[in-house]
Amino acid sequence: MNDDFSFWKEFKSNRKGVAGLIIVGFFAMMALLAPLISPYDPNATNPSLFLAPSSSVHIFGTNTLGQDLFSRDVYGAQISLIVGIAAGAVAVAIGLVAGLVSGYMGGLIDEIIMRVVDFFIVIPAIVFMIIVAALLGPSLINIIMVIGLLSWAPTARIIRSMVLSIREWPFVESAKANNAGNTYIMFRHIFPNVTSVLYGNAMLAISAAIFTQAALVFLGVGNVTSISWGEIIRQAYTTGALSSGDMLYVLPPGIFIFVLIFGFILMGYALEEIMNPRLRTIKG
Amino acid sequence: MSGFQKYISKRIIFAAISIFIIFTFDFFLFRLMPGNPIQILYRSPALSPSQIASLEQQFGLNLPMWQQYLLFIKNTFSGNFGISIYYHQSVSSVLFPALLNSLILLIPATIIAIFLGIITGKIAAWRRGTTLDGAITGGSMALYSIPTFWLGGMFILLAIYTRSLPVSGMYTTGASFPSFAAQLADLLNHMILPLTTLTLVLFGQFTIIMRNSLIDVLEEDYINFAKSKGASDNYLLARHAVPNAELPMISVIAVNLGLSVGGAILTEVVFSWPGIGFLIFNAVNARDYPVLQAAFVIVAVVIVLANIVADILYSYLDPRIRYQ
Numbered sequence: 209m210n211d212d213f214s215f216w217k218e219f220k221s222n223r224k225g226v227a228g229l230i231i232v233g234f235f236a237m238m239a240l241l242a243p244l245i246s247p248y249d250p251n252a253t254n255p256s257l258f259l260a261p262s263s264s265v266h267i268f269g270t271n272t273l274g275q276d277l278f279s280r281d282v283y284g285a286q287i288s289l290i291v292g293i294a295a296g297a298v299a300v301a302i303g304l305v306a307g308l309v310s311g312y313m314g315g316l317i318d319e320i321i322m323r324v325v326d327f328f329i330v331i332p333a334i335v336f337m338i339i340v341a342a343l344l345g346p347s348l349i350n351i352i353m354v355i356g357l358l359s360w361a362p363t364a365r366i367i368r369s370m371v372l373s374i375r376e377w378p379f380v381e382s383a384k385a386n387n388a389g390n391t392y393i394m395f396r397h398i399f400p401n402v403t404s405v406l407y408g409n410a411m412l413a414i415s416a417a418i419f420t421q422a423a424l425v426f427l428g429v430g431n432v433t434s435i436s437w438g439e440i441i442r443q444a445y446t447t448g449a450l451s452s453g454d455m456l457y458v459l460p461p462g463i464f465i466f467v468l469i470f471g472f473i474l475m476g477y478a479l480e481e482i483m484n485p486r487l488r489t490i491k492g
Numbered sequence: 493m494s495g496f497q498k499y500i501s502k503r504i505i506f507a508a509i510s511i512f513i514i515f516t517f518d519f520f521l522f523r524l525m526p527g528n529p530i531q532i533l534y535r536s537p538a539l540s541p542s543q544i545a546s547l548e549q550q551f552g553l554n555l556p557m558w559q560q561y562l563l564f565i566k567n568t569f570s571g572n573f574g575i576s577i578y579y580h581q582s583v584s585s586v587l588f589p590a591l592l593n594s595l596i597l598l599i600p601a602t603i604i605a606i607f608l609g610i611i612t613g614k615i616a617a618w619r620r621g622t623t624l625d626g627a628i629t630g631g632s633m634a635l636y637s638i639p640t641f642w643l644g645g646m647f648i649l650l651a652i653y654t655r656s657l658p659v660s661g662m663y664t665t666g667a668s669f670p671s672f673a674a675q676l677a678d679l680l681n682h683m684i685l686p687l688t689t690l691t692l693v694l695f696g697q698f699t700i701i702m703r704n705s706l707i708d709v710l711e712e713d714y715i716n717f718a719k720s721k722g723a724s725d726n727y728l729l730a731r732h733a734v735p736n737a738e739l740p741m742i743s744v745i746a747v748n749l750g751l752s753v754g755g756a757i758l759t760e761v762v763f764s765w766p767g768i769g770f771l772i773f774n775a776v777n778a779r780d781y782p783v784l785q786a787a788f789v790i791v792a793v794v795i796v797l798a799n800i801v802a803d804i805l806y807s808y809l810d811p812r813i814r815y816q
Binding site for chain 1: 788
């Protein structure tokens with residue numbers, strides 16, 4: 209428990225970390241309390257309010273269906289967070305297992321896994337995602353899996369490079385001498401030592417997934433029927449609201465995506481600094 | 493065989509295997525489509541009976557699957573991707589001009605972004621821990637976090653309010669140009685906004701890469717040694733630090749090319765720039781699967797080839813690999 213205490217002390221004194229946590233916390237509240245915050249049902253249409261400009265009743269105006277844009281911007285936090293966290297978790301979990309196995313087992317298994325990693329790092333994931341999403345249909349679970357399954361390679365590479373040095377440490381040898389199995393050593397002995405990079409990496413994976421989800425929806429291959437920030441921006445383009453200069457249609461969802469991603473990146477960098485004592489001393 | 497040759501041949505073999513896997517992936521991916529993939533890809537009612545007949549013959553559509561696979565690989569290698577359902581002409585005649593348009597935008601953007609990224613990354617690394625470093629790093633992270641398609645939208649808004657720059661396409665629609673110079677001027681005018689968008693997005697990324705690799709180099713013993721000999725800051729940076737930091741940058745940039753493609757696609761779509769990204773976007777909406785099938789292969793192959801070039805450049809510049 210002493211460890212946890214010092215972690216929080218360290219985290220609280222890290223300005224990036226605190227800023228990131230406040231940002232992410234803000235959007236988490238927005239997502240959870242969306243029904244309370246939003247003044248209207250985000251799906252309620254009103255034909256008489258076609259692209260209504262900003263007013264005291266509709267502060268961001270309405271879209272072509274007369275739906276309240278402020279309410280839709282508030283609800284949009286839900287999809288971004290769900291897809292970001294779920295796809296980030298899929299990517300980190302696969303990357304962790306691949307990295308552990310590759311680094312610890314070595315030899316041919318390592319060679320094969322690393323070539324697969326090289327392949328996934330090189331291929332243009334976004335093109336792949338567009339095509340797979342277009343072929344398989346854009347359900348929420350498909351989008352999460354497509355993003356997660358195509359984003360694990362960088363994590364695997366980082367974890368592997370850590371495992372390569374950790375597996376040479378004496379405690380691994382002593383575990384082997386005590387007849388511990390490979391799986392046991394990997395997950396009980398090596399895994400706790402790679403968590404330091406894992407947390408930071410998970411935050412970056414989440415931020416990338418949020419970006420990708422918004423981009424896919426914008427390109428029209430995401431789930432265009434559910435409320436998301438990418439979809440609001442897409443509609444602003446397709447309905448001509450952007451070219452008519454409707455600022456409050458496009459500004460808020462873009463700023464929300466940007467700030468939320470920035471929040472996760474800040475947290476990622478902070479976790480990296482806190483968990484990696486070397487970086488901490490360099491930064492002073 | 494020297495270390496250099498061994499290294500290069502290993503990379504080329506890996507690239508060849510990657511390309512083969514990409515082709516295979518492409519074949520099976522599109523045959524996993526719900527519905528009748530062959531019907532969708534080659535026997536679309538949008539095509540004329542004679543077109544369908546020639547496709548049936550070229551792609552062996554009545555043959556068993558494994559023969560179709562071999563024919564597909566052979567056709568892909570020779571640039572035969574079938575006929576576009578939307579454009580009613582061969583996919584390659586649509587694809588290659590689009591690829592050229594993409595490169596016209598992507599190459600200058602990458603070069604400018606690398607050039608600027610080296611400068612700001614250098615300043616941030618040299619002044620690391622200061623407010624200036626914080627501002628540059630924070631700014632770069634912000635540029636990296638901005639949704640590309642939204643940043644493009646902001647430029648469009650700006651252009652509309654100021655009525656200054658064209659926001660869509662490569663040339664003025666319907667314009668005929670008296671001279672090449674006039675055509676080039678029109679192209680450059682159309683290029684300003686997409687180029688700025690793409691450059692900014694890549695710039696943040698490259699600044700962080702340069703800063704981090706320079707910080708690594710600045711920790712090296714030879715830097716301290718040069719410092720103790722009394723080398724000036726500028727000399728130290730220019731002669732000792734930057735050349736060594738540029739090396740890892742080449743490989744990181746090459747690895748990140750796949751990510752740059754994402755930025756390029758979004759930029760093209762926002763500004764209706766008739767490149768591969770815009771082509772993919774339209775093909776998704778028009779359900780033009782033959783074009784999608786080919787676009788995936790082309791983009792992936794270009795990335796793999798760019799990586800090979802970067803590998804060769806890297807090992808040529810780094811004697812440690814050359815003389816292994």
